[in-house]
Amino acid sequence: MSAKTVDKIATAVIVALSGLIVLIMAGLLGFILVRGLGHISFDFLTSPPETIKEGGGIGPQLFNSLFLLVLTMIITVPLGIGAGIYMSEYAKPGKTTDFIRLIVEVLSSFPSIVVGLFGLLVLVNVFGFGFSLFSGALALTIFNLPLMVRITEQGLASVPQAQKEASLALGLSKWKTIQSVMLPIATPIILTGTILAAGRVFGEAAALLFTAGMSSPRLDFSNWNPLSPTSPLNPFRPAETLAVHIWKINSEGLAPDAPEIAAGASAVLILTVLVFNLLARWLGRVMLKKFTATK
Amino acid sequence: MAQSGGRKKIQPHIVEEWTGKIYASFCIVLLVVTIFSMVYYVATKGLSTFLQDGIALGEVFGSTNWKPDGEPPVFGALPFILGSFSTSILAALIAAPLGICAALFMVEIMPKFGKKYLQPVIELLAGIPSVVYGFVGLSVIVPFYRDIFPGQGLGILAGATVLSIMILPTITSIATDALAALPPGLKEGSYALGATRWQTLSRTVLPTTMPALLTGVVLGMARAFGEALAVQMVIGNAPHIPRSLFESTSTLTSVITLSMGNTVMGSMQNNVLWTLALILMLMTFVFVFIVRWLERRAKR
Amino acid sequence: MPNIELSTKDLSVFYGEKQAVKNISLDFASRQVTALIGPSGCGKSTFLRSLNRMNDLISGAKITGEIWIGDDNINAPKTDVVLLRQKIGMVWQRPNPFHKSIYENIAFGPRYHGIRNKKKLDQIVEESLVKAALWNETKDRLHTSALALSGGQQQRLCIARSIAVSPSIILMDEPASALDPVSSAKIEELIADLKKDYCIIIVTHNMQQAARVSEKTAFFLMGELVEYDDTSKIFTNPSEKRTDDYISGRFG
Numbered sequence: 071m072s073a074k075t076v077d078k079i080a081t082a083v084i085v086a087l088s089g090l091i092v093l094i095m096a097g098l099l100g101f102i103l104v105r106g107l108g109h110i111s112f113d114f115l116t117s118p119p120e121t122i123k124e125g126g127g128i129g130p131q132l133f134n135s136l137f138l139l140v141l142t143m144i145i146t147v148p149l150g151i152g153a154g155i156y157m158s159e160y161a162k163p164g165k166t167t168d169f170i171r172l173i174v175e176v177l178s179s180f181p182s183i184v185v186g187l188f189g190l191l192v193l194v195n196v197f198g199f200g201f202s203l204f205s206g207a208l209a210l211t212i213f214n215l216p217l218m219v220r221i222t223e224q225g226l227a228s229v230p231q232a233q234k235e236a237s238l239a240l241g242l243s244k245w246k247t248i249q250s251v252m253l254p255i256a257t258p259i260i261l262t263g264t265i266l267a268a269g270r271v272f273g274e275a276a277a278l279l280f281t282a283g284m285s286s287p288r289l290d291f292s293n294w295n296p297l298s299p300t301s302p303l304n305p306f307r308p309a310e311t312l313a314v315h316i317w318k319i320n321s322e323g324l325a326p327d328a329p330e331i332a333a334g335a336s337a338v339l340i341l342t343v344l345v346f347n348l349l350a351r352w353l354g355r356v357m358l359k360k361f362t363a364t365k
Numbered sequence: 366m367a368q369s370g371g372r373k374k375i376q377p378h379i380v381e382e383w384t385g386k387i388y389a390s391f392c393i394v395l396l397v398v399t400i401f402s403m404v405y406y407v408a409t410k411g412l413s414t415f416l417q418d419g420i421a422l423g424e425v426f427g428s429t430n431w432k433p434d435g436e437p438p439v440f441g442a443l444p445f446i447l448g449s450f451s452t453s454i455l456a457a458l459i460a461a462p463l464g465i466c467a468a469l470f471m472v473e474i475m476p477k478f479g480k481k482y483l484q485p486v487i488e489l490l491a492g493i494p495s496v497v498y499g500f501v502g503l504s505v506i507v508p509f510y511r512d513i514f515p516g517q518g519l520g521i522l523a524g525a526t527v528l529s530i531m532i533l534p535t536i537t538s539i540a541t542d543a544l545a546a547l548p549p550g551l552k553e554g555s556y557a558l559g560a561t562r563w564q565t566l567s568r569t570v571l572p573t574t575m576p577a578l579l580t581g582v583v584l585g586m587a588r589a590f591g592e593a594l595a596v597q598m599v600i601g602n603a604p605h606i607p608r609s610l611f612e613s614t615s616t617l618t619s620v621i622t623l624s625m626g627n628t629v630m631g632s633m634q635n636n637v638l639w640t641l642a643l644i645l646m647l648m649t650f651v652f653v654f655i656v657r658w659l660e661r662r663a664k665r
Numbered sequence: 666m667p668n669i670e671l672s673t674k675d676l677s678v679f680y681g682e683k684q685a686v687k688n689i690s691l692d693f694a695s696r697q698v699t700a701l702i703g704p705s706g707c708g709k710s711t712f713l714r715s716l717n718r719m720n721d722l723i724s725g726a727k728i729t730g731e732i733w734i735g736d737d738n739i740n741a742p743k744t745d746v747v748l749l750r751q752k753i754g755m756v757w758q759r760p761n762p763f764h765k766s767i768y769e770n771i772a773f774g775p776r777y778h779g780i781r782n783k784k785k786l787d788q789i790v791e792e793s794l795v796k797a798a799l800w801n802e803t804k805d806r807l808h809t810s811a812l813a814l815s816g817g818q819q820q821r822l823c824i825a826r827s828i829a830v831s832p833s834i835i836l837m838d839e840p841a842s843a844l845d846p847v848s849s850a851k852i853e854e855l856i857a858d859l860k861k862d863y864c865i866i867i868v869t870h871n872m873q874q875a876a877r878v879s880e881k882t883a884f885f886l887m888g889e890l891v892e893y894d895d896t897s898k899i900f901t902n903p904s905e906k907r908t909d910d911y912i913s914g915r916f917g
Contacts, residue, residue, distance in 0.1 A: 077561035084474060087466035088483060094530060095486045098493070098501055105504075152392030160389055163724060170393065172653075173400045179584075179649050180403070181591025183618050187625065187642050188403045191410065195630065212399055219396070231722075232761035236823070239717060240774040240830055241751030243378040245385025250773070255764055266492070273494025276593040276618075280625060316496045317594050320503055329504065336497045343492045378747050 099340070106337025109330045115338070118288075119315070124327045128335050130286045133302055134203070134309040135272060138282065141207035141305060142271050146214050147264060151253075153215065154222020159248055178216030182277040185213045190280035201308040206282025213277050214267055221263030225256030258357035262350045269346035273339055275313035283308035284318055312339055404646065411643025414440075414636040425640060431604040433624075433634040440637045444606045446644065448616040451521050452596060453589035456528035457536075461582045463529070464536030471537075472544040473566060491534035499598035502527035507599055516611030519601035524616070527595050532585030539581030543574040543663070576663035580656055587652035591645060593618035617641045670695040670834055670864035671716065676730035676740070678711050678720060685711045687888040688730070693881075695833065695864040698856060700875035700896065702868075703885035704911065709868045712885070713836050716866065717753040718746045734834075751778060754827030754835040754863075759843050760819035762811035762826070767794075767803050770811045770822055774830040789829050797825035798855055817848025824855065828863075835859065837867040841874065853878050872912060876900050884908045 117127030157174075161167040189209035199205040229252045237247040253260075286309055289302045296303040310318070316335045319328045414420050420440055428441025467487065471479030506526050511518030547570060555565040571578070601613025602623060621638050628635040671693045678686035686708040693699050701709040711720065718739070720726045732740045739749050763770050771790045780786055790807070794800040799821045803814075811822055820840060827835060837856070841849035856865060856878045869875050875882055876896060883893040884905075892905045903909045 073561045073564060077563040080563035080566070081474065084466045084469050087463055088470035088479075091463060091467050091533065092483065092486055095490055098530075099489075101501060101505060102497065149392050149395065152389050153396050155385075156389035156393040160386060161393075170397060172657075173397060176649060176653050177396070177400050177403075179587055179591075179653055181593065181618065181645050181649065183591065183593035183621060184403075184407065184642055184645050184649075187621070187639070188406060190625070191406050192402065212403075215396055215399075230761070232757060232759065233763065235719060235722065235755075235757070236761045236763065236826075237773075238722070239719065239750055239753075239755035240777075240827065241747055241749075242774070242777050243382045243385075243747050245382050246378070246777060248385065251763060269492050273492075273497070275494070275496045276622070279622065284626070313494050313496045316500055317598070320496075320500055320598055332500050333504075336500050339494055339497055343494065344489070347489060347492055376745070376748070379745070382747075 102333065102336050102340055105330075105333035106335075109334030110337060114334055119331070120325055122324050124325060126325055126327075126331060128312060128315060128331070128338065130289050130302075131310055131312045131315040131335070132338065133289075134282075134286060135311040135313070137302070138203055138206055138210070138278075138309060138311055139268060139272050141203060142210040142214065143264070143268060145207055146211045146218055146267075149211065150215050150218025151222045151260070154219045154226065155248055157219060158223045158226040159244070159252075174216050174219055177212070178220075180213075182213055182274060183279075185209055186277040186280045188212070189277065193281060200306065201281065201283030202306045203282055203309045204305045206278050206309065206311075207305070209277045209281040210271050210274060213274065214271060217267050217270070218264070221260055221267070222256070224263070225259035226252055228259055229255045258354055261357065262354040265346050265350035265353065269343045269350075272342055272346070273313050275311070275317050278311055278314050279317075282311060282314070284310055284314055286310045407639065407643055407646050410636065410639035411646075412640075414633075414640045418633045418636055420633070420637070425637065429606055433628075433637070438633060440634070442617075442637070442641060442644075444604055445615050445617045445620050445641060447606055448521065448600065448614045449590055449618065452524040452528060452600070452616055453586050455521065455525035456532060456589040457582050457586040459525060459529035460533045460536050460585055461578075464533050464581065464585070465540050465578055467533075467537045468540035468544055469566065471541055473562070473570070487534045487537050490530065491538075495531065495592060495595040496598075498527050498531050499595035502595065502599040510611055514609075514611045516609055517601065517613060518611060519599060519613050520607055520609070520611045521600070521614060522610040523599040524596045527599055528589040528592060531592065531595065532588050535585040535588060536581040539584065540574075540578050543577030543581075544570065547573065574663075576659045580659040580663065583652060583655050583659065587649065587656075590648055590652070591618065593622050597622045617645055621645075668695045669693070670734070671866075672733050673712075673716075674731040674733070676712065676715060676728070676732060678708070678715055679727040679729075680723070681725050685888055686715070689890045691883060691890065691893060693834070693864055693866055696860055696862070697881065698860050698865045698867060698879040699881040699883065700867050700869055700879035701883050701885060702870065702872060702875050702911075703891075705870060707885040708888040709883075709885045710838055713838055713866060713868050715740075716834075716836055717750050717755055718744070719755070721746065751830050752832050752834065754824075754830070754832040756820070756823050756827060756835065756837045756840045758839040760816055760823050762814070762819050762822050765811060766808045767811045767814070767822060768807040770826050771829045774826065778830060793825040793829040794822075796828055796859070797821045798851065798858070799825055815848070817844050817851060820844060820848070820852060821855065824852075824859075828859070832863070834864045834866065837865065839868055839870065842869070842871065849874075872900070884911065886911070 114127045115132060116129040118130055119128060120126030186209055189205055193199050193205040193208050194201060233251055233255060234247060237251040287300060287307055290300040291302055293301040294303055295301050298304060299307055312335055316332050319332050325331065415422055425440055425442045427443060428439065429443045430439045430441040431444060432439045467483060471483050502523060507518040507523050510523055551569060551573065552565055555569045596616055597619035600616060600619050602615050602619055603613035604615050607614040621641055625638050628638065669692045672691065674690050676686060676689045677684060689712060701713065703709050714720045715728050716732060720728055728740060730740060731738045763773060768790055771793050772786045775786060775789050791800060794803060799818060802818060811819065814822060841852045844852065853874060859865060867879065879896045882896040882899040884891045884899065886907060892899060892903055892908045899908060900912060903912060
């Protein structure tokens with residue numbers, strides 16, 4: 071075979087396999103949306119699930135997922151940005167810093183189920199937070215922190231040295247320089263990364279099975295007292311999230327319409343992740359434009 | 366200078382500086398403490414199987430007999446260990462060529478088209494939650510395998526297929542970065558000698574980027590090894606070594622997922638599950654170690 | 666004899682093993698422009714950056730010797746660099762305004778140093794812009810982004826920004842070299858104007874510029890101070906042969 075023929079065949083294989091990936095993706099999305107979209111209705115999104123009857127919804131699960139996301143981000147963002155600032159601005163090059171980098175890398179590679187087990191052991195049992203939104207949020211924080219640290223480091227690394235020097239030369243403290251000059255410039259990168267991280271949190275289930283729990287108490291959506299056990303806002307109640315719900319009805323669902331519910335819930339999950347993705351891209355572009363605007 | 370006047374009271378900017386420094390240090394210390402306590406707790410729990418319950422190391426790692434409710438109970442975890450390794454290795458074998466081809470397509474063949482269409486597709490694949498993969502695997506891939514191969518469809522190949530799609534983005538994005546980072550002179554030199562594109566790719570580009578490509582594959586494998594729910598949904602969960610790729614079996618993660626909630630903390634069976642978690646954790650160290658080693662190779 | 670604002674004694678800068686600046690002792694008078702000239706890599710910028718401890722940011726840099734402002738050796742470890750840098754303004758080769766409005770660029774420093782009164786801040790902004798010969802061009806667009814200004818305007822804004830915190834010394838690191846000739850001429854005019862109030866130390870490798878704007882000139886070569894004298898003497902009748910060679914363009 072001549073080199074030219076081999077080249078053509080190889081190119082064709084590469085193109086075909088790349089096409090296959092697009093097809094898989096299209097098939098995946100198509101399958102979930104076709105199967106799931108039809109099932110999505112206002113009623114489905116707001117009503118509680120049924121265990122053995124048909125027609126259950128995902129209302130509490132959807133609420134739990136959103137509430138847990140907010141809780142997690144409230145804890146993760148300040149901690150992650152703080153740790154990222156340390157790594158980028160305060161850590162001196164040397165053995166200690168290399169070691170911290172190594173263990174952050176290790177943490178980011180831990181399987182989420184292991185993080186969940188640690189949560190079960192320490193958050194649920196030792197600290198006594200029980201199966202609760204709070205335990206779940208802390209477990210997700212552990213799971214998400216390394217990513218947040220990396221995003222912050224990337225953002226700060228993108229700040230031109232000249233900006234930092236200009237601020238310091240005006241007699242501003244290092245901390246004020248980080249706060250008022252560097253972080254604003256790093257914001258587009260940090261924000262984009264944070265939204266993508268939020269998408270990850272929204273779909274995570276393995277770390278939550280043994281921390282936030284696999285069931286929700288009956289919620290009374292007219293009770294907004296965060297200390298009451300039936301209030302949706304109580305962070306110390308167990309909470310089954312949307313992703314956990316999908317897993318549960320697939321492995322032990324008894325309702326006759328379990329596959330439809332799973333499809334509908336998957337579609338909701340995917341659409342949410344999609345929205346996060348698009349939001350991150352759009353925000354990133356808009357903010358970049360705003361900061362580098364020449365007009 | 367002003368500093369001499371400030372002796373009496375502490376300058377506000379010094380307070381501010383320390384507040385910031387303490388805050389940032391606090392965050393990083395918290396992170397480090399968390400990791401150490403994770404290792405500590407999982408290790409003590411996992412080792413108590415051998416130290417407290419007196420189960421032999423050889424039984425857990427050598428026996429294929431898993432009978433936690435038996436009289437006496439037997440805890441042979443070999444099927445799970447094999448299940449985890451076979452699914453993740455197979456997943457990497459399926460995903461590696463696909464991911465590397467996608468990267469070649471995006472960098473070498475049609476950069477514009479690739480950046481515009483393939484890149485977002487890959488990024489989206491990365492964002493899809495694992496339970497959704499499990500659900501699709503259960504409703505599409507398992508019935509598909511059941512129809513064309515003997516067996517129930519559940520099993521190692523179903524697990525590996527689902528995992529391969531999940532780890533595709535990891536492999537692709539690292540391969541893309543590696544290919545894009547090649548100095549342009551390298552390829553031009555080969556083209557100048559009259560080599561075709563494939564000759565250039567196979568003789569120059571791929572060998573040079575091999576350590577980086579392998580980094581992506583190992584990272585993908587690490588992710589596949591630790592993935593729990595998607596695998597658990599399609600693997601079948603039978604606690605024995607299967608005779609074919611289409612027969613129900615289990616992985617470390619799947620057995621932990623299923624049994625952890627049904628055992629009492631501190632019981633013998635529960636402790637064995639922690640031992641399995643310890644194996645997962647140790648494998649994470651091994652993967653990180655391999656990745657670091659490959660990255661050092663890639664830099665040279 | 667003019668008043669000495671800042672002086673260095675045996676100042677050396679090391680980057681790791683390499684000594685970039687070798688035992689420099691120099692006096693800088695107030696209300697005067699001193700030019701530091703020399704071929705690139707001669708250590709003049711490094712020397713300049715040591716004067717407000719900017720080299721602290723570079724890991725591996727070590728500075729020995731003394732830098733005196735009044736009765737304080739600011740190279741001593743106990744020096745509060747934040748307070749020090751309020752007294753020393755700095756302008757870089759490339760204009761680096763903050764990604765904020767024109768007004769905020771200037772009000773940023775004074776506000777941090779405790780001026781909260783809106784009227785007082787307005788006044789500082791106006792005065793600084795007037796001093797930097799930028800007021801007329803910007804007074805109607807104070808709250809628009811500073812990045813929309815031209816390069817020359819941005820550089821004058823950076824000068825305005827540094828004088829807004831009322832320093833007594835201004836360090837300039839080739840402030841006109843990234844600008845077009847017209848903007849460059851404006852910066853030179855500005856320097857001539859500013860020296861009525863400040864001690865200005867300027868690094869330049871444009872010798873005409875050094876000759877035009879400065880009273881004193883120091884010639885650096887390979888990290889050493891070769892010659893320091895009145896600018897007119899350096900450019901007409903240098904006492905060192907190496908200075909003469911550089912000035913007449915035989916190397917550099």
